[in-house]
Amino acid sequence: MADRPGTTRLLEVEAVRYRWPGEAGFALEVPRLSLDRGERLLLIGPSGSGKSTLLALVAGIVAPLEGQIRVLGEDIARLGASARDRFRAEHMGVVFQMFNLLPYGSAVDNVLLPLSFAPKRRARVGSHLAQETEARRLLARLGLDASAIGRRRAADLSVGQQQRVAAARAMIGRPELMIADEPTSALDTETRDQFLDLVSGELAESDAGLLMVSHDAALAPRFDRVVRLADILRDGRSVPVPVAVP
Amino acid sequence: MIVLRLALKSLANRWLTALLTVAAIAVSIMLLLGVEKVRVGARQSFADTISGTDLIVGARTGSLQLLLYSIFRIGNATNNITWASYDEIRQQPEVAWAVPLSLGDSHRGFRVLGTTTEYFTRYRYRRTHALELVAGKPFDDLFDAVVGAEVAASLGYKVGDRIVIAHGLGSVSFVEHDDKPFRVSGILARTGTPVDRTVHVSLEAIEAIHVDWQGGGRVPGQAISADEVRKMELKPKAVTAALIGLKSRIATFRLQRAINDYPREALVAIIPGAALQELWGLVGIAETALAAVSWMVVATALLGLATMILTTLNDRWREMAILRSVGARPATVLGLLSAEAGLLTLAGVLLGTALTYVGLVVARPLIDRLYGLHLAIDPPTWGEIGTLAAIVLAGVIAGLVPAFRAYRLSLADGMTVRT
Numbered sequence: 001m002a003d004r005p006g007t008t009r010l011l012e013v014e015a016v017r018y019r020w021p022g023e024a025g026f027a028l029e030v031p032r033l034s035l036d037r038g039e040r041l042l043l044i045g046p047s048g049s050g051k052s053t054l055l056a057l058v059a060g061i062v063a064p065l066e067g068q069i070r071v072l073g074e075d076i077a078r079l080g081a082s083a084r085d086r087f088r089a090e091h092m093g094v095v096f097q098m099f100n101l102l103p104y105g106s107a108v109d110n111v112l113l114p115l116s117f118a119p120k121r122r123a124r125v126g127s128h129l130a131q132e133t134e135a136r137r138l139l140a141r142l143g144l145d146a147s148a149i150g151r152r153r154a155a156d157l158s159v160g161q162q163q164r165v166a167a168a169r170a171m172i173g174r175p176e177l178m179i180a181d182e183p184t185s186a187l188d189t190e191t192r193d194q195f196l197d198l199v200s201g202e203l204a205e206s207d208a209g210l211l212m213v214s215h216d217a218a219l220a221p222r223f224d225r226v227v228r229l230a231d232i233l234r235d236g237r238s239v240p241v242p243v244a245v246p
Numbered sequence: 247m248i249v250l251r252l253a254l255k256s257l258a259n260r261w262l263t264a265l266l267t268v269a270a271i272a273v274s275i276m277l278l279l280g281v282e283k284v285r286v287g288a289r290q291s292f293a294d295t296i297s298g299t300d301l302i303v304g305a306r307t308g309s310l311q312l313l314l315y316s317i318f319r320i321g322n323a324t325n326n327i328t329w330a331s332y333d334e335i336r337q338q339p340e341v342a343w344a345v346p347l348s349l350g351d352s353h354r355g356f357r358v359l360g361t362t363t364e365y366f367t368r369y370r371y372r373r374t375h376a377l378e379l380v381a382g383k384p385f386d387d388l389f390d391a392v393v394g395a396e397v398a399a400s401l402g403y404k405v406g407d408r409i410v411i412a413h414g415l416g417s418v419s420f421v422e423h424d425d426k427p428f429r430v431s432g433i434l435a436r437t438g439t440p441v442d443r444t445v446h447v448s449l450e451a452i453e454a455i456h457v458d459w460q461g462g463g464r465v466p467g468q469a470i471s472a473d474e475v476r477k478m479e480l481k482p483k484a485v486t487a488a489l490i491g492l493k494s495r496i497a498t499f500r501l502q503r504a505i506n507d508y509p510r511e512a513l514v515a516i517i518p519g520a521a522l523q524e525l526w527g528l529v530g531i532a533e534t535a536l537a538a539v540s541w542m543v544v545a546t547a548l549l550g551l552a553t554m555i556l557t558t559l560n561d562r563w564r565e566m567a568i569l570r571s572v573g574a575r576p577a578t579v580l581g582l583l584s585a586e587a588g589l590l591t592l593a594g595v596l597l598g599t600a601l602t603y604v605g606l607v608v609a610r611p612l613i614d615r616l617y618g619l620h621l622a623i624d625p626p627t628w629g630e631i632g633t634l635a636a637i638v639l640a641g642v643i644a645g646l647v648p649a650f651r652a653y654r655l656s657l658a659d660g661m662t663v664r665t
């Protein structure tokens with residue numbers, strides 16, 4: 001499977017073991033998981049099964065006890081905490097389930113935020129003026145009129161609007177990988193589908209991959225591949241989830 | 247930079263708490279600087295109680311005791327100097343001038359000082375300030391009295407008022423020299439020294455009121471009226487102490503030794519500046535206590551700052567997690583929080599310093615008038631600047647502690663940004 005590493009392979013997780021600190025901390029073991037460039041992967045599993053934990057590992061927010069997590073050929077498990085922060089800033093966009101935005105900043109401020117920490121992404125976007133234009137373009141692409149909401153405090157936006165701002169932030173400067181932790185759980189079905197279509201369209205243009213987790217199998221048709229967490233964990237303790245594969 | 251702008255917006259959103267924190271720090275700084283100014287002012291005022299006098303001479307006693315009764319009007323002289331000894335000292339070639347002081351009577355709680363009119367021209371305070379009259383003139387007639395500013399203010403005296411001097415020092419005295427009343431001939435300007443609480447009369451007047459006295463009481467059947475006493479020759483036989491001015495300072499120690507070794511009478515001569523220093527050493531414990539209290543207030547304000555940052559951390563911690571998710575380094579997160587603490591402390595320190603000076607400018611004339619305390623308006627000393635810088639640094643550290651906590655939390659919580 002790992003026949004052409006570094007060319008089409010975006011993410012490769014191998015023999016990763018992790019345990020949250022503290023007594024009887026939740027532990028998880030992932031023998032392997034991979035993602036190609038431009039591929040959209042949905043990871044589903046019930047609440048508490050460790051989806052967010054796995055994403056934290058992939059994003060380099062926490063480091064595994066053992067194993068390798070290669071993103072674009074770089075094993076981030078071997079990097080120090082601050083190097084992982086830098087790597088994430090350059091190559092990944094992260095969307096949380098909720099509370100993605102700095103409430104006092106405007107939508108545009110929030111979209112521009114990662115550029116402060118990622119020189120390559122900043123260079124890709126261009127000058128100061130170009131950055132603002134790009135932020136507005138992305139917001140417009142996700143169905144938000146930046147001239148209407150661009151200057152408003154993020155805290156005053158609706159949940160659906162906030163999630164779209166967060167997605168725009170994850171995509172500005174074209175990072176190779178977008179990581180999303182149930183970004184649609186607070187949205188109604190129609191808004192959710194529209195959100196996913198818009199994100200997919202934009203990602204496709206930059207050939208970026210998407211790793212998204214959800215407990216909702218109904219999202220499956222909008223992804224290239226669906227994986228049940230129970231199937232990739234070493235001891236699949238979690239209950240099997242019915243999956244509708246496209 | 248956008249991160250800085252957002253941090254400022256976040257701070258602006260918490261403006262009320264931030265403002266209160268800054269106010270608390272400012273108040274503590276005002277207290278710290280204010281206490282310092284008053285301390286320095288008080289020490290200076292104290293040291294400036296008497297200047298221009300090279301030696302104070304009295305009967306042999308402790309130097310502090312002599313200083314206390316001759317200058318501060320506290321306590322009593324146990325012995326007097328005979329007029330002959332005083333006269334001999336006055337005649338010494340090194341001596342430029344001498345002013346005799348005769349103490350022992352009082353007027354409604356204020357001491358009465360018998361002296362010569364030279365006292366008003368020789369006495370100096372705050373280095374060069376001479377006594378000034380706000381009304382009337384120095385004593386001229388035998389029964390004239392010049393009262394200090396506080397005497398006039400608290401007893402409501404004006405020039406021309408009649409006053410009666412009591413024998414002894416009690417504030418309620420039953421033995422009064424009521425047969426020989428005095429007239430207020432002048433009122434002195436406030437000096438902030440014990441002069442304000444003194445009634446000055448001539449040396450002859452002291453003789454006159456005691457002419458028909460012996461020991462502690464009037465000699466029965468021998469009353470001499472005020473008019474009769476005017477015709478008598480009133481030559482003092484003794485004085486309590488004397489202020490001496492020298493032609494040249496160089497002679498100070500030599501004359502001091504000579505007086506201390508005076509063969510015919512047990513005398514002592516003290517140098518006012520040295521004795522004042524010694525006295526301040528005793529009074530100075532209070533200033534240490536005062537300084538300790540103001541430091542505690544500063545510590546309280548800094549604790550308040552740390553508390554404020556800790557309590558707002560619940561909201562901010564989400565901010566930190568978001569910043570980390572977009573790639574902010576630990577240093578950035580720590581820097582933002584401690585920079586905020588440092589900024590608030592700096593604002594507090596600057597505000598407190600500014601308010602201290604405004605307060606000084608406004609209150610100085612009042613304090614000078616009410617308490618005779620002269621506060622200097624000088625730029626902050628290097629010592630004070632160092633102290634203030636240390637406080638700002640302490641503020642940064644006070645912010646660093648919660649910042650570390652925030653960072654550790656934002657690490658440990660992984661992908662889950664909770665409410």
Ligand SMILES: Nc1ncnc2c1ncn2[C@@H]1O[C@H](COP(=O)(O)OP(=O)(O)OP(=O)(O)O)[C@@H](O)[C@H]1O
Nearest residue numbers: 020026046047048049050051052053215658659660
């Ligand atoms: N920051 C943390 N510190 C310690 N333990 C944690 C932390 N985050 C999660 N866990 C533990 O890891 C386990 C899996 O949690 P995780 O958040 O990964 O599940 P999840 O699949 O994302 O669930 P959900 O669908 O509810 O979000 C839980 O038992 C939880 O207690």
Ligand SMILES: [Mg+2]
Nearest residue numbers: 051052053181
């Ligand atoms: Mg989760």
